[in-house]
Amino acid sequence: MRKTALITGASKGIGKELARLLAKKGCNLVLVARSSEYLTRLKEELEDQYGVEVRVIVKDLCEADAPKEVFDEVKQAGIRIDYLINNAGFGDWGRFMDKPWERYKTMIELNTMALTYFMHLYVNEWKGKQGGKILNIASTAAFQPGPMMAVYFATKSYVLKLSEALNHELGEEGTSVTVLCPGPTSTYFGEESGMSASRLVKNVKIARASDVARLGYDAMMKGKPVAIHGAMNKIAPFAIRFFPRKWVTHLSARVMRLPKKR
Numbered sequence: 001m002r003k004t005a006l007i008t009g010a011s012k013g014i015g016k017e018l019a020r021l022l023a024k025k026g027c028n029l030v031l032v033a034r035s036s037e038y039l040t041r042l043k044e045e046l047e048d049q050y051g052v053e054v055r056v057i058v059k060d061l062c063e064a065d066a067p068k069e070v071f072d073e074v075k076q077a078g079i080r081i082d083y084l085i086n087n088a089g090f091g092d093w094g095r096f097m098d099k100p101w102e103r104y105k106t107m108i109e110l111n112t113m114a115l116t117y118f119m120h121l122y123v124n125e126w127k128g129k130q131g132g133k134i135l136n137i138a139s140t141a142a143f144q145p146g147p148m149m150a151v152y153f154a155t156k157s158y159v160l161k162l163s164e165a166l167n168h169e170l171g172e173e174g175t176s177v178t179v180l181c182p183g184p185t186s187t188y189f190g191e192e193s194g195m196s197a198s199r200l201v202k203n204v205k206i207a208r209a210s211d212v213a214r215l216g217y218d219a220m221m222k223g224k225p226v227a228i229h230g231a232m233n234k235i236a237p238f239a240i241r242f243f244p245r246k247w248v249t250h251l252s253a254r255v256m257r258l259p260k261k262r
């Protein structure tokens, strides 16, 4: 029998590449995001190309009840979810005080609340059955504080810690939780967050969304707890353990600010 994956933020970027990869492997899909047109186009592409069944759910996951509404719709349709992929997320680059509160509220709601709610719904659904696999998309931002993107970095740190803890806790239930930590990746994220102007994006190699998705997919299938994309991105979280915390924040601030004018 075909497996089914639920992917949030499947209309663009890493989520869309994960959808393509899973469809190629013969997996049915439930695709969730706000952009109805993008999702419908992707559904048509994947059904035509791979003969899988794709259900589109147009939903703003910043709404408090949205994960439960998605869960109920999927259940009423008689679909069992085997893989839960919490990918939807956004950031915003700039000084903390300069952004409107609503922007942070929705960021926290999407990056942390919706992800946690989906996990709670599905691990309870899987309880006493054969379990499932969860893939949460964090970031290399999860490993240190990020001045100029303080709230975003903090949300990704939450995703990393929560995923590692629950992977440990849910092992007995036959459920694995994998957390994927991409570095800068070519998607709409840079534009949406405004961070394309920062030193970080100007100075590092930008990964392809398809490569990042492939790493996440492989790690989830193997039940690996943490997957970091890129050799340099793997070194940094290890190296910073040997520096005083204040230095780490200082270094992060240097990387996150605007490049010097020549």
Ligand SMILES: NC(=O)c1ccc[n+]([C@@H]2O[C@H](COP(=O)([O-])OP(=O)(O)OC[C@H]3O[C@@H](n4cnc5c(N)ncnc54)[C@H](OP(=O)(O)O)[C@@H]3O)[C@@H](O)[C@H]2O)c1
Pocket (backbone or CB within 6 Å): 008, 009, 010, 011, 012, 013, 014, 015, 032, 033, 034, 035, 036, 038, 059, 060, 061, 062, 087, 088, 089, 090, 091, 110, 137, 138, 139, 140, 181, 182, 183, 184, 185, 186, 187, 188, 189, 190, 192
């Ligand atoms: N790109 C990077 O450099 C990078 C690096 C590290 C981590 N990440 C993480 O990777 C994940 C995917 O981002 P991406 O790079 O692929 O960015 P992206 O191209 O901007 O895609 C983000 C996805 O999230 C969806 N989304 C945003 N707000 C939503 C909402 N309120 N409700 C439902 N869906 C929503 C978007 O769909 P709609 O607009 O259609 O709703 C889109 O499908 C995010 O969690 C991001 O934090 C990205």
